[in-house]
Amino acid sequence: MSGGYPAGEGFAEGDPLPLADAAPGGGVSPGLEARPPAQATLGTGGHMDGRSTEDVECSSCGALVGVWDRYCENCGTDLAPPVDSAGTPGYLTECPVCSADPEAPQGGITADGYCEVCGHKMPSDRDHVPVNLGVLAGLSDRGQRHARNEDAMALAISRSREKPPVAIAVVCDGVSTSPRPDEASLCAARAAVRVLLTGARMEDDPEQTSRAAVAAAFAALEQVAGPDGAPACTYASAVVDADSVTVCWLGDSRVYWLAAAADAAQPAVAPDATTRPVGAAQEWPVSKCLTKDDSLAAELVATGLLSEEEAMASPQAHVITQWLGADFPDYHPHVQRIGLSGPGAVLLCTDGLWNYRPEAGDLAALALPAGLTSPLDAATQLVKIANDEGGRDNITAVLVPFPPSTP
């Protein structure tokens, strides 16, 4: 899984590095810290004790690697791999239900996560997973009513010596009526984030990479389709660089722009993103939802038959018209690169969050300004609000402070 990240600029000796915080309840996974360079003299590249000040140790094999290296020359490990919300294996060793009863016989837990004695499913290591990569952070939570967390998220950072980091996030929500939706969302998110990360590192066009990523996710779902049917999920990805976000989506998971400016609470009548040339930084003081749901409700609103409120309350509210799954090969992902100007943050989330707070302005008021410097705290706060109001669905929120920078 993730190792320590190479030290970036702005670090003094002895400061803890931004570490991928993927274990439930927080805390550092043992053995995965990278150590700061001895006597970090910033930016000079001098040599001390025979080691470059820009060297760190590979989290896999311990060999020395340059801080900007992507792969360990010794063992080949990816030094800045994506992190997803799969949680840690071997999470529980005894059944909490049986342990609570002193009279009950104790048994083991099966490989697929059920107690051998009482049959209860073990709380999954996917139930509540925070991921903090510093540049961006997210939280995926099971909610209050569902037995499993069928949402998944995957986060990554592409770093380079000369340029600011590029933040990458993918959020997927398993379609409950398909088989193994939790498998679908995790598979799709993992496949896509890999392609997006490689594309960012190679400095490929982010719109093209986004298309390739969703195609890779589709191919992964074709692999997991079986006699029980085609596992399916929604899809939303964002590649955030210094002046834009490239959004790609299918279904009803959303990407928002949350503006930190004073009048961010005003509902948007923002210039149409498609008409603005890329790279031309415009003032964007208003928060806005950057995606349009592929759902019956959205179509009804678009044709003027229902208002947004009426549509959200109708039985069609959660019927999606596009999804990622082997049973829907004729899918058409939406891809858009949108120029941004901060300060603000990009928010990816599943409907377990936006059902409670659909308006961009409301989300901005809740997440900012704290989210600009502590995206994990802000994501946690958003998830808490959804849970407090009922948590009827799985809730996932990823925040990318803009422009992306190493904290």
Added chain:
Amino acid sequence: MSQPGFTVDVDHNQYLPDGGRDVSAIATVVSDGAPAAGAVADNGGSAEIIIVDCSGSMDVPHSKIAQARAATAAAVDVVRDGVHFAVIAGTSFARPVYPPDGTMAVASPQARAEARQAVNGLRAGGGTAIGKWLQLASQVLRTSPATLRHAILLTDGRNQHETPAELATAISMCNGFFTCDCRGVGTDWEVSELRKISSALLGSVDIVPDPAGLAADFEAMMRNAMSKQVADVALRVWTPQQAEVRFVKQVAPTVEDLTARRVTSSAQLGDYPTGAWGPGESRDYHVGIRVQAGSVGQEMLAARISLVVNSQVLGQGLVRATWTDDEALSTRINSRVAHYTGQAELASAIQEGLEARKQGDEETATARLGRAVVLAKESGNEDTAKLLAKVVDVVDEATGTVRLKKKVDDADEMALDTRSTKTVRVRKEHV
């Protein structure tokens, strides 16, 4: 020696309301591999026995014994080279016909020719004690090391020269040792008697009203036996500690209640026998479990269904229970569970109706057979509907209003009885 695997596909509504305890699921089990014509099975070898009734009634008319000889020869011709086989003649005793010393022959053109000659010498004369035939079959099969053991049993009459207890003892001795398909020729035999044998020995039972139909039937049975590759396959059901297995039934291709056949390894683990499987074979099972109620949002494994051969697990499916307060989810009725519940009821309605009719209880017979008509229509079981129409006059198909026919051909009544357990298959819908 490679074992084929099995896929277990579980279909059910896993959602229970708050306090709900009953979980019902259909498990479709499919044996791996495509049926390969003429392939030599890579297994422990097959052994086949043909048991022919040679009681005096087989000469009345003479065509019965003549056709039985021809049918036995036809079945022997289908036995693959290398397979062990033998022929037994049954009266109030049982005697080996080929090989005459009570061992088994290894099939080859020579052995088959010798067998045909021996079978030509079969004559009718004597009584009927089927238990003794089964016992001899068992002894003969023990002389072979083969693991896939199967018999075809033909009779034309009632088990007059034995007590029911003696037959039952013989059946229980053979139980689990070999499978047996039973056929009754003509109409002087007892369906329930043969069904006791076929049910316990995991085989089929059917009527062949006209002796001329015996050869084709025997050939088909032997071909089916030659296609089997794995013997002694058990359906293993694991349940959590405080759960109860209410029933385990095979529901396709025929209904067979396996609940009482459980071989218990522990309070949580039981094996149900399913006999031998050929590649690409598919059967459906209906399993009912009662669990301790969980709380809303909790998920529990209600049962783990696996296929086991020689203590090796070759396929697995999970039956889950999730408690929810969403009524839309918990009140959904799984269509296959409903369908197969109806098919099982159809089989018992027919059998109860026919039994009542025999006992002269016309009221019960009319009610049960009327119910059967409704169920046959609802489930699209046209074959059974046609057989029912030969025993009752259907006044109203939808409400099940029927009148017992005054005159019913014995063959028609027995055909309905033997085929009452054949079900219509329902495929899983993909949402």
